[in-house]
Amino acid sequence: MVRLISDSELTASDVVANRTMNRERGLSGVNSYARELGFDPAAWLREHGGTGPAWLDLCSGEGRALTEAARLLPAGAELTGVDLVGPLGSVLGRPPGAGVQLVTAALADWAPERSYHLITCVHGLHYLGDQLGAIARAASWLTPDGRFAAHFDPESVRRPDGTGLARAVVAALRAAGFEYRSRRHLLLLDGGRPVELPFDYAGADPSAGPNWTGQPAVGSYYGVRERAAGAPAG
Template sequence: MSSVTGLLGDEELERSSVVANCLMNRERRLPGYNRELGLDIAAHLRARTAEGARVRWLDLCCGTAGALFEAAHTLPPQVEMVGVDLVDFFVGPQDPPRLRLITASVASWEPDGVFDLITSVHGLHYVGDKLGVIAQAARRLTDDGLFVANFDTRGVRVEDGAPAGARLTRDLRAAGLTYEPRTRRISCQGRREITLPYSYLGSDDQAGPNYTGQPAVDSHYARRPSS
């Protein structure tokens, strides 16, 4: 078990002022998404509609949903968009018919079906069970779908409170995920059942600023022996 005391459970964490941080979280428009994720989202989705098939985009921790509102008015009608955020601060014009916004915890919300693209722009910094959300996203991809998110391995702590570090990076890559330490992005191409050797213990909302300069949440785990 962790030697760190005072860890928060999900309900306590979701009441934290750090989790509601609007400076980090979250008024970015589509160009900001493209920059943070290293992906031209509109071009990516348009390419997938080339044969007329329906395409689904899920944005976790979508904040005010500005990027989704912008995309909904420019993308082809085959693109369906879903945004999920803990707080109902969605700001945009009248809801487009292809956009669904959901107020829920991304740690417990269960998606309906699979998605061609799943994103999270700086949202994982505020999630308790970060590794659980990553695993769920990988499971909810189509066979050739893409998950990409900002993720800092230093926000994952193990039993003694130290960063999981290089060992976590190796575990992520062994599970079929791609992690880029320089850009601090995690991604997954194609649906996968991810099993990581970590048991979630709780979170710390007093961890202080992470690499973004904004206060973030550290997630604590016990590392299980690899099978």
């Protein structure tokens, strides 16, 4: 029987506290957001964000991609990064660029004061307990024509008895308007909206082992509500 822990316990686990996958990733190039997401965030914001584009990057590491994007966007751009560990580079005297705010906080305890044209989470959901809760909250933080893009591993989501929930979760997300690109393990949503998924968070397993990236990841466990409209019980 898997021992599930709360999100407050999870933040202190070795898997979460020592994660390094996203810390130095830049905006474009070989190790970049553009490569991982399949589109350039700065170019997308220039096209869709008007004179005051806003980008929220969840699990942002050093915030390097945000700082690079700030140089390419209008002066009114507002770029926010949220990360549990925070930007270690700032301790060494490397402040973020103009228009960039880097917040050190647990995502489960944080909420923005505005909506965003673009919300990303590049290889960050792997380290959260309530992944589905984070996805639903992010959907509500988008502007009406905004975009959410995040890497998501459906195989990491399971019932409390350990059986898989991948098919039911993907079906429920698609019914809520998301697109899931399995080849990239990429979850997309265009257009902010309230999202309610038929799953109740039960806890996390930080000892779940490596996911498809080869890096240690967190297992997320959910109870399934009785059949809800548009969401198969799976």
